[in-house]
Amino acid sequence: MEMLVKKRIKQVIKGDRNAYEDIVELFKDKVFQICYRMLGNRHDAEEVAQEAFIRAYLNIESFKQERKFSTWLYRIATNLCIDRLRRKKPDYYLDAEVSGTDGLTLYSQIPSNDRLPDVEVENIELQEHVQQAIYRLPEKYRSVIVLKYIDDLSLNEISEIMNLPLGTVKTRIHRGREALRKQLRNL
Amino acid sequence: MNTCSEEIILYMHNYLDGELTANEEQVLKEHLQQCPACMRHFQELKKTDAFIKSSSLLSTPSDFTNKVMEQLPKEQLKVGIKRWIRVHPFLVAAAVFIILMGGTIFSTWNNDQEFSFTKNPHLIVKEHTVIVPKGEVIKGNLIVKNGNLRVDGKVEGDVTVINGKKYMASAGNVSGNVEEINEIYDWLWFEMKDIGKKIVNYFK
Numbered sequence: 001m002e003m004l005v006k007k008r009i010k011q012v013i014k015g016d017r018n019a020y021e022d023i024v025e026l027f028k029d030k031v032f033q034i035c036y037r038m039l040g041n042r043h044d045a046e047e048v049a050q051e052a053f054i055r056a057y058l059n060i061e062s063f064k065q066e067r068k069f070s071t072w073l074y075r076i077a078t079n080l081c082i083d084r085l086r087r088k089k090p091d092y093y094l095d096a097e098v099s100g101t102d103g104l105t106l107y108s109q110i111p112s113n114d115r116l117p118d119v120e121v122e123n124i125e126l127q128e129h130v131q132q133a134i135y136r137l138p139e140k141y142r143s144v145i146v147l148k149y150i151d152d153l154s155l156n157e158i159s160e161i162m163n164l165p166l167g168t169v170k171t172r173i174h175r176g177r178e179a180l181r182k183q184l185r186n187l
Numbered sequence: 188m189n190t191c192s193e194e195i196i197l198y199m200h201n202y203l204d205g206e207l208t209a210n211e212e213q214v215l216k217e218h219l220q221q222c223p224a225c226m227r228h229f230q231e232l233k234k235t236d237a238f239i240k241s242s243s244l245l246s247t248p249s250d251f252t253n254k255v256m257e258q259l260p261k262e263q264l265k266v267g268i269k270r271w272i273r274v275h276p277f278l279v280a281a282a283v284f285i286i287l288m289g290g291t292i293f294s295t296w297n298n299d300q301e302f303s304f305t306k307n308p309h310l311i312v313k314e315h316t317v318i319v320p321k322g323e324v325i326k327g328n329l330i331v332k333n334g335n336l337r338v339d340g341k342v343e344g345d346v347t348v349i350n351g352k353k354y355m356a357s358a359g360n361v362s363g364n365v366e367e368i369n370e371i372y373d374w375l376w377f378e379m380k381d382i383g384k385k386i387v388n389y390f391k
Contacts, residue, residue: 017259024252032247046248053255127245130238149239155204174200177235184238185231 001026005069012060024053027070030151031077037146038081040135048084052077070151075161078143085139126187133183141176148173191218191225199229203236304331309340315351319360328363349374 005026011019031052036045055076056063063072134142147158159169198215201207207215219226248254272279302315309323315334319325323340330347337354338346338361345363346353353367368374 017261020259021252021256024255028251028255029247032251033245036245042245042248046251049247050251050255050258054258057259126238134239145239155206170200170204173204174197177200177203177232178196180239181228181231181235184235187234187238 002068006065009060009063009065009069012057020057023069027073028053030070031073033150034074034077034146035081037131037134037150038078038142039084040131044084044088048080049077052080055080068157071153071157071161074147074151074153075163078147078161082139082143129184129187133180136183137176137179141172141179144169144172145176145180191222195222195225196228199225199232203232302332302334304334304336305329347377349377 005023008019008022012023028049032045032049035049035052036042039045039048052073056073059076063069134145137145143162144158144164147153147161148155153161155166155169155173158164158173159166162169164172195215195218198207198211202212202215219229304310304312304317305328307325307327307329309320309325311318311320317329317331317334317336319329319336319338319340319342321339325340325342326344328344328347329336329342330349331351331353332349333351334348335351335353336346336348339356340360342361342363344361345366346361347364347366347368349368351367351369353365355361355365366377368377
Protein backbone atom coordinates (compact mmCIF):
# COMPACT_ATOMS: atom_id res chain seq x y z
CA MET A 1 0.00 0.00 0.00
CA GLU A 2 2.83 2.41 0.81
CA MET A 3 4.18 1.78 -2.69
CA LEU A 4 0.86 2.60 -4.32
CA VAL A 5 0.53 5.75 -2.22
CA LYS A 6 4.03 6.90 -3.20
CA LYS A 7 3.33 6.28 -6.88
CA ARG A 8 0.03 8.16 -6.80
CA ILE A 9 1.56 11.09 -4.92
CA LYS A 10 4.26 11.41 -7.56
CA GLN A 11 1.58 11.50 -10.24
CA VAL A 12 -0.38 14.13 -8.34
CA ILE A 13 2.73 16.29 -7.98
CA LYS A 14 3.24 16.03 -11.73
CA GLY A 15 -0.21 17.54 -12.15
CA ASP A 16 -2.30 14.39 -12.59
CA ARG A 17 -5.39 15.41 -10.69
CA ASN A 18 -7.16 12.09 -11.16
CA ALA A 19 -4.43 10.16 -9.38
CA TYR A 20 -5.62 11.87 -6.21
CA GLU A 21 -8.88 9.96 -6.32
CA ASP A 22 -7.13 6.77 -5.18
CA ILE A 23 -5.49 8.66 -2.34
CA VAL A 24 -8.88 9.90 -1.14
CA GLU A 25 -10.35 6.40 -1.41
CA LEU A 26 -7.50 4.90 0.59
CA PHE A 27 -7.55 7.36 3.46
CA LYS A 28 -11.10 8.69 3.60
CA ASP A 29 -12.28 6.29 6.32
CA LYS A 30 -9.45 7.06 8.70
CA VAL A 31 -9.63 10.79 8.13
CA PHE A 32 -13.39 10.82 8.54
CA GLN A 33 -13.07 8.79 11.75
CA ILE A 34 -10.52 11.18 13.18
CA CYS A 35 -12.75 14.14 12.40
CA TYR A 36 -15.86 12.45 13.76
CA ARG A 37 -14.13 11.53 16.98
CA MET A 38 -12.72 15.02 17.36
CA LEU A 39 -15.82 16.99 16.45
CA GLY A 40 -18.57 14.74 17.71
CA ASN A 41 -20.98 14.96 14.78
CA ARG A 42 -21.13 13.69 11.23
CA HIS A 43 -21.94 17.01 9.64
CA ASP A 44 -18.81 18.81 10.84
CA ALA A 45 -16.74 15.67 10.43
CA GLU A 46 -17.60 15.34 6.75
CA GLU A 47 -16.94 18.99 6.06
CA VAL A 48 -13.59 19.07 7.82
CA ALA A 49 -12.48 15.72 6.39
CA GLN A 50 -13.16 17.02 2.88
CA GLU A 51 -11.28 20.19 3.62
CA ALA A 52 -8.33 18.16 4.91
CA PHE A 53 -8.08 16.32 1.58
CA ILE A 54 -8.36 19.55 -0.38
CA ARG A 55 -5.67 21.22 1.72
CA ALA A 56 -3.41 18.22 1.28
CA TYR A 57 -3.91 18.39 -2.48
CA LEU A 58 -3.16 22.10 -2.64
CA ASN A 59 -0.02 21.74 -0.54
CA ILE A 60 1.15 18.44 -1.96
CA GLU A 61 4.46 19.98 -3.03
CA SER A 62 5.38 20.70 0.57
CA PHE A 63 4.97 17.01 1.44
CA LYS A 64 8.36 15.35 1.82
CA GLN A 65 8.13 12.13 -0.11
CA GLU A 66 10.47 10.17 2.12
CA ARG A 67 7.99 10.62 4.98
CA LYS A 68 4.79 8.71 5.58
CA PHE A 69 1.87 10.32 3.77
CA SER A 70 -0.68 9.24 6.38
CA THR A 71 1.20 11.04 9.14
CA TRP A 72 1.20 14.24 7.12
CA LEU A 73 -2.46 13.92 6.16
CA TYR A 74 -3.59 13.17 9.73
CA ARG A 75 -1.69 16.19 10.90
CA ILE A 76 -3.63 18.41 8.50
CA ALA A 77 -6.91 16.81 9.56
CA THR A 78 -6.16 17.11 13.29
CA ASN A 79 -5.15 20.75 12.99
CA LEU A 80 -8.30 21.57 11.04
CA CYS A 81 -10.40 19.85 13.71
CA ILE A 82 -8.70 21.79 16.49
CA ASP A 83 -9.24 25.04 14.55
CA ARG A 84 -12.88 24.17 14.09
CA LEU A 85 -13.33 23.39 17.78
CA ARG A 86 -11.80 26.70 18.78
CA ARG A 87 -13.89 28.71 16.36
CA LYS A 88 -17.02 26.76 17.00
CA LYS A 89 -20.07 28.57 18.27
CA PRO A 90 -22.64 26.47 20.04
CA ASP A 91 -24.91 25.02 17.39
CA TYR A 92 -27.26 22.14 17.23
CA TYR A 93 -27.05 18.82 15.51
CA LEU A 94 -29.20 15.77 15.69
CA ASP A 95 -26.38 13.70 17.09
CA ALA A 96 -25.28 16.20 19.70
CA GLU A 97 -26.22 15.34 23.23
CA VAL A 98 -29.35 16.95 24.61
CA SER A 99 -28.45 18.82 27.75
CA GLY A 100 -29.96 17.48 30.94
CA THR A 101 -30.26 13.98 29.53
CA ASP A 102 -27.74 11.25 29.97
CA GLY A 103 -26.29 10.66 26.53
CA LEU A 104 -29.57 11.21 24.71
CA THR A 105 -29.40 12.89 21.34
CA LEU A 106 -32.03 14.46 19.16
CA TYR A 107 -31.91 11.30 17.06
CA SER A 108 -33.37 9.42 19.98
CA GLN A 109 -36.33 11.78 20.00
CA ILE A 110 -37.26 10.98 16.44
CA PRO A 111 -39.61 8.02 16.45
CA SER A 112 -38.23 5.14 14.49
CA ASN A 113 -40.51 2.97 12.39
CA ASP A 114 -38.38 -0.08 11.97
CA ARG A 115 -37.40 -1.96 15.09
CA LEU A 116 -33.74 -2.70 15.24
CA PRO A 117 -32.61 -6.11 16.44
CA ASP A 118 -31.47 -6.07 20.04
CA VAL A 119 -27.86 -6.87 19.28
CA GLU A 120 -27.61 -3.98 16.89
CA VAL A 121 -29.23 -1.63 19.38
CA GLU A 122 -26.69 -2.68 21.97
CA ASN A 123 -23.88 -2.15 19.54
CA ILE A 124 -25.12 1.28 18.59
CA GLU A 125 -25.57 2.21 22.22
CA LEU A 126 -22.06 1.11 23.03
CA GLN A 127 -20.68 3.14 20.15
CA GLU A 128 -22.68 6.14 21.29
CA HIS A 129 -21.32 5.81 24.80
CA VAL A 130 -17.75 5.50 23.60
CA GLN A 131 -18.12 8.47 21.27
CA GLN A 132 -19.68 10.58 24.01
CA ALA A 133 -16.94 9.61 26.44
CA ILE A 134 -14.24 10.58 23.95
CA TYR A 135 -16.01 13.80 23.08
CA ARG A 136 -16.17 14.76 26.74
CA LEU A 137 -12.40 14.60 27.04
CA PRO A 138 -10.59 17.92 27.03
CA GLU A 139 -9.33 18.70 23.53
CA LYS A 140 -5.65 18.04 24.26
CA TYR A 141 -6.35 14.53 25.54
CA ARG A 142 -8.97 13.86 22.91
CA SER A 143 -6.67 14.45 19.95
CA VAL A 144 -3.95 12.05 21.11
CA ILE A 145 -6.47 9.37 22.12
CA VAL A 146 -8.23 9.66 18.75
CA LEU A 147 -4.97 9.26 16.83
CA LYS A 148 -3.83 6.42 19.06
CA TYR A 149 -6.96 4.37 18.45
CA ILE A 150 -7.94 5.26 14.90
CA ASP A 151 -4.99 3.87 13.04
CA ASP A 152 -2.98 2.14 15.75
CA LEU A 153 -0.35 4.81 15.32
CA SER A 154 2.90 4.54 17.23
CA LEU A 155 3.58 7.07 19.97
CA ASN A 156 6.38 8.48 17.81
CA GLU A 157 4.02 9.09 14.91
CA ILE A 158 1.51 10.78 17.19
CA SER A 159 4.26 12.97 18.55
CA GLU A 160 5.17 13.92 14.97
CA ILE A 161 1.57 14.58 13.97
CA MET A 162 0.81 16.69 17.03
CA ASN A 163 4.23 18.33 17.05
CA LEU A 164 4.58 17.45 20.72
CA PRO A 165 7.43 15.83 22.67
CA LEU A 166 7.08 12.08 23.07
CA GLY A 167 6.81 12.39 26.85
CA THR A 168 3.87 14.77 26.56
CA VAL A 169 2.10 12.42 24.18
CA LYS A 170 2.53 9.53 26.62
CA THR A 171 1.25 11.53 29.56
CA ARG A 172 -1.77 12.72 27.62
CA ILE A 173 -2.64 9.25 26.44
CA HIS A 174 -2.39 7.91 29.97
CA ARG A 175 -4.53 10.70 31.42
CA GLY A 176 -7.03 10.44 28.60
CA ARG A 177 -7.27 6.70 29.06
CA GLU A 178 -7.81 7.12 32.81
CA ALA A 179 -10.62 9.59 32.17
CA LEU A 180 -12.23 7.20 29.70
CA ARG A 181 -11.88 4.35 32.15
CA LYS A 182 -13.87 6.28 34.71
CA GLN A 183 -16.62 6.95 32.20
CA LEU A 184 -16.78 3.53 30.62
CA ARG A 185 -16.12 1.12 33.47
CA ASN A 186 -19.78 0.69 34.30
CA LEU A 187 -20.84 -0.41 30.83
CA MET B 188 -9.28 5.52 44.39
CA ASN B 189 -6.26 3.41 44.09
CA THR B 190 -3.71 3.62 46.86
CA CYS B 191 -0.96 1.78 45.04
CA SER B 192 2.09 3.49 43.63
CA GLU B 193 1.89 5.67 40.53
CA GLU B 194 4.54 3.45 39.03
CA ILE B 195 2.23 0.46 38.80
CA ILE B 196 -0.42 2.57 37.04
CA LEU B 197 2.26 3.82 34.67
CA TYR B 198 3.24 0.21 33.95
CA MET B 199 -0.38 -0.58 33.11
CA HIS B 200 -0.52 2.21 30.54
CA ASN B 201 2.85 1.33 29.10
CA TYR B 202 1.63 -2.23 28.81
CA LEU B 203 -1.38 -1.08 26.78
CA ASP B 204 0.89 1.09 24.65
CA GLY B 205 3.12 -1.92 24.02
CA GLU B 206 6.03 -0.18 25.70
CA LEU B 207 6.66 -2.37 28.71
CA THR B 208 9.91 -4.30 29.01
CA ALA B 209 9.82 -7.97 29.99
CA ASN B 210 11.23 -7.11 33.38
CA GLU B 211 8.60 -4.47 34.09
CA GLU B 212 5.88 -6.79 32.89
CA GLN B 213 7.00 -9.33 35.47
CA VAL B 214 6.82 -6.71 38.22
CA LEU B 215 3.33 -5.70 37.10
CA LYS B 216 2.08 -9.29 36.99
CA GLU B 217 3.36 -10.05 40.47
CA HIS B 218 1.75 -6.92 41.87
CA LEU B 219 -1.60 -7.59 40.21
CA GLN B 220 -1.74 -11.04 41.75
CA GLN B 221 -1.47 -9.60 45.24
CA CYS B 222 -3.54 -6.44 44.83
CA PRO B 223 -7.24 -6.77 43.89
CA ALA B 224 -7.71 -2.99 43.62
CA CYS B 225 -4.97 -2.73 41.01
CA MET B 226 -6.30 -5.82 39.28
CA ARG B 227 -9.71 -4.17 38.93
CA HIS B 228 -8.11 -0.95 37.70
CA PHE B 229 -6.14 -2.90 35.12
CA GLN B 230 -9.22 -4.82 33.95
CA GLU B 231 -11.12 -1.55 33.54
CA LEU B 232 -8.32 -0.08 31.51
CA LYS B 233 -8.18 -3.12 29.27
CA LYS B 234 -11.96 -2.97 28.82
CA THR B 235 -11.77 0.72 27.93
CA ASP B 236 -9.03 -0.03 25.46
CA ALA B 237 -11.11 -2.77 23.83
CA PHE B 238 -14.24 -0.59 23.70
CA ILE B 239 -12.49 2.22 21.90
CA LYS B 240 -10.79 -0.13 19.48
CA SER B 241 -13.97 -1.99 18.62
CA SER B 242 -16.21 0.99 18.13
CA SER B 243 -14.57 2.87 15.28
CA LEU B 244 -16.98 1.48 12.75
CA LEU B 245 -18.80 4.59 11.61
CA SER B 246 -19.15 4.50 7.85
CA THR B 247 -17.89 7.33 5.68
CA PRO B 248 -20.56 8.99 3.49
CA SER B 249 -20.70 7.15 0.16
CA ASP B 250 -20.24 10.22 -2.04
CA PHE B 251 -17.26 11.46 -0.04
CA THR B 252 -14.60 10.92 -2.70
CA ASN B 253 -16.70 12.50 -5.44
CA LYS B 254 -17.35 15.55 -3.31
CA VAL B 255 -13.65 16.00 -2.66
CA MET B 256 -12.75 15.55 -6.34
CA GLU B 257 -15.38 18.09 -7.39
CA GLN B 258 -13.90 20.68 -5.08
CA LEU B 259 -10.32 20.31 -6.28
CA PRO B 260 -9.16 23.19 -8.43
CA LYS B 261 -8.59 22.39 -12.09
CA GLU B 262 -5.15 23.85 -12.30
CA GLN B 263 -2.85 21.36 -13.95
CA LEU B 264 -1.81 24.04 -16.41
CA LYS B 265 -1.07 26.57 -13.69
CA VAL B 266 0.86 24.00 -11.68
CA GLY B 267 2.79 23.08 -14.80
CA ILE B 268 3.67 26.69 -15.51
CA LYS B 269 4.73 27.33 -11.93
CA ARG B 270 7.01 24.32 -11.98
CA TRP B 271 8.41 25.29 -15.37
CA ILE B 272 9.25 28.75 -14.05
CA ARG B 273 11.10 27.24 -11.13
CA VAL B 274 13.07 24.93 -13.41
CA HIS B 275 13.98 27.55 -16.05
CA PRO B 276 14.76 30.83 -14.25
CA PHE B 277 16.99 32.14 -17.04
CA LEU B 278 14.41 31.67 -19.75
CA VAL B 279 11.90 33.45 -17.55
CA ALA B 280 14.32 36.34 -17.00
CA ALA B 281 14.89 36.56 -20.77
CA ALA B 282 11.14 36.51 -21.42
CA VAL B 283 10.53 39.25 -18.88
CA PHE B 284 13.28 41.33 -20.45
CA ILE B 285 11.81 40.94 -23.93
CA ILE B 286 8.33 41.84 -22.70
CA LEU B 287 9.59 44.96 -20.97
CA MET B 288 11.65 45.95 -24.01
CA GLY B 289 8.67 45.38 -26.25
CA GLY B 290 6.57 47.55 -23.99
CA THR B 291 9.08 50.36 -24.20
CA ILE B 292 9.20 50.22 -27.98
CA PHE B 293 5.43 50.19 -28.27
CA SER B 294 5.03 53.10 -25.92
CA THR B 295 7.72 55.01 -27.83
CA TRP B 296 5.84 54.31 -31.05
CA ASN B 297 2.54 55.40 -29.57
CA ASN B 298 3.83 58.48 -27.79
CA ASP B 299 5.79 59.70 -30.78
CA GLN B 300 2.80 61.23 -32.49
CA GLU B 301 4.18 64.71 -33.00
CA PHE B 302 4.32 66.16 -36.48
CA SER B 303 7.91 66.87 -37.43
CA PHE B 304 10.06 67.11 -40.51
CA THR B 305 13.61 67.90 -41.61
CA LYS B 306 14.08 71.65 -41.42
CA ASN B 307 14.65 73.36 -44.78
CA PRO B 308 13.85 76.98 -45.70
CA HIS B 309 12.38 76.00 -49.06
CA LEU B 310 9.65 73.79 -47.59
CA ILE B 311 6.05 74.96 -47.21
CA VAL B 312 3.76 73.45 -44.56
CA LYS B 313 -0.02 73.27 -44.92
CA GLU B 314 -2.12 71.33 -42.34
CA HIS B 315 0.22 68.46 -41.63
CA THR B 316 1.38 68.32 -45.19
CA VAL B 317 4.92 69.26 -46.12
CA ILE B 318 5.15 70.59 -49.64
CA VAL B 319 8.23 70.78 -51.82
CA PRO B 320 7.11 73.68 -54.06
CA LYS B 321 7.41 73.52 -57.83
CA GLY B 322 10.75 74.65 -59.08
CA GLU B 323 12.49 74.21 -55.71
CA VAL B 324 15.35 71.74 -55.21
CA ILE B 325 15.92 70.30 -51.72
CA LYS B 326 19.48 69.14 -51.18
CA GLY B 327 19.91 66.36 -48.62
CA ASN B 328 17.61 63.74 -47.07
CA LEU B 329 14.06 64.59 -46.12
CA ILE B 330 12.15 62.93 -43.27
CA VAL B 331 8.51 63.66 -42.38
CA LYS B 332 7.03 62.18 -39.21
CA ASN B 333 3.29 61.97 -38.53
CA GLY B 334 2.39 64.01 -41.59
CA ASN B 335 2.10 63.86 -45.36
CA LEU B 336 4.55 64.94 -48.02
CA ARG B 337 3.84 66.32 -51.44
CA VAL B 338 6.73 66.62 -53.84
CA ASP B 339 6.04 69.10 -56.65
CA GLY B 340 9.69 70.15 -56.97
CA LYS B 341 12.83 68.04 -56.60
CA VAL B 342 14.65 66.31 -53.77
CA GLU B 343 18.28 65.38 -54.14
CA GLY B 344 18.50 62.72 -51.48
CA ASP B 345 16.38 60.04 -49.67
CA VAL B 346 12.76 60.67 -48.75
CA THR B 347 11.15 58.95 -45.77
CA VAL B 348 7.54 59.42 -44.61
CA ILE B 349 6.66 57.92 -41.23
CA ASN B 350 3.00 57.51 -40.33
CA GLY B 351 1.82 59.50 -43.30
CA LYS B 352 1.34 59.53 -47.07
CA LYS B 353 3.50 60.84 -49.87
CA TYR B 354 2.24 62.37 -53.06
CA MET B 355 4.59 62.89 -55.91
CA ALA B 356 4.19 64.63 -59.24
CA SER B 357 6.50 62.05 -60.78
CA ALA B 358 8.86 59.36 -59.52
CA GLY B 359 11.88 61.03 -61.03
CA ASN B 360 11.64 63.98 -58.69
CA VAL B 361 13.56 62.21 -55.94
CA SER B 362 17.08 61.15 -56.64
CA GLY B 363 17.49 58.86 -53.57
CA ASN B 364 15.32 56.15 -51.97
CA VAL B 365 11.66 56.80 -51.27
CA GLU B 366 10.13 55.12 -48.21
CA GLU B 367 6.75 55.25 -46.57
CA ILE B 368 6.53 53.74 -43.08
CA ASN B 369 3.16 53.14 -41.44
CA GLU B 370 3.62 49.92 -39.51
CA ILE B 371 5.52 49.55 -36.28
CA TYR B 372 7.73 46.88 -37.79
CA ASP B 373 8.72 49.09 -40.68
CA TRP B 374 9.37 51.84 -38.22
CA LEU B 375 11.52 49.57 -36.09
CA TRP B 376 13.44 48.48 -39.14
CA PHE B 377 13.93 52.08 -40.09
CA GLU B 378 15.16 52.99 -36.58
CA MET B 379 17.57 50.09 -36.62
CA LYS B 380 18.89 51.00 -40.03
CA ASP B 381 19.24 54.55 -38.82
CA ILE B 382 21.24 53.45 -35.76
CA GLY B 383 23.32 51.22 -38.03
CA LYS B 384 24.02 54.08 -40.39
CA LYS B 385 24.97 56.34 -37.48
CA ILE B 386 27.39 53.74 -36.19
CA VAL B 387 28.89 53.28 -39.65
CA ASN B 388 29.21 57.06 -40.02
CA TYR B 389 30.78 57.30 -36.60
CA PHE B 390 33.53 54.91 -37.63
CA LYS B 391 34.05 56.68 -40.89
